[in-house]
Amino acid sequence: MAVKFEDRPIEQVREETIDQLVMNYSHGIISAQAFERRLDQAMDATDNQLLAELVSDLELEADTTYTSMKEQQFAPHYGEGRVEPTEKVISILSSNERSGHWTVPREITVYSLLGSVELDFSDAVFQHPSVTIKLIGALSSVELFVPEEVTTSSNVFNILGSVENKVSASGRMRQAPHIEVVGTQILGSIEVKVRRTMREKFMSFANSVKSAFNSN
DSSP: OOOOGGGSOHHHHHHHHHHHHHHHHHTTSSOHHHHHHHHHHHHHOOSHHHHHHHTTTOOOOOOHHHHHHHHHHHSOOBOOOSOOSEEEEEEESSEEEEOSSOEEOSEEEEEEESOEEEEEOTTOEESSSEEEEEEEEESOEEEEEOOTTSEEEEEEEEESOEEEEOOOSSSOOTTOOEEEEEEEEESOEEEEEOSSOHHHHHHHHHHHHHHHHHHO
């Protein structure tokens, strides 16, 4: 017996609703303005019935081609790579950065004194579902940019320092990696934030799907 619609998990219903919006936008059924408006409403909705109303006039639903394209775009980037299981990042009176298409080890130890460190995981390739960042810093700043679907946690001992996590708990994807930040920071700051939000990703993905269907 099927579960009642109102009893289904809202995040699952939200994902299906957004899929249907992308499908109908990519096939020219609804305009770009209507898609953006309904996408915003879908991401803010707190009730299954509200989500159902957003697609009640749309017939097209996600197919296997769409699902495959979505998996390539949104699935966590897991892969093989020639990288040591641990890595050290040292920044003393200097700055250090990791960004772009880089392979993430299981453990990263950051030493920072009067310096700055930026670790951007937006396009990184993960080898492990769980990554630990060990921090030993003083008078320094550490910035972590993570995809919004990645989960994060922190257990940092601060002395006149701060830890700020600006990553929303919404929009998590299945099998997403988890990043844990641990260590000690003196007179420094740690900030975890998103470079591209899920809304921006969906907008970009919707336009790429539309271009793909229009080129066929």
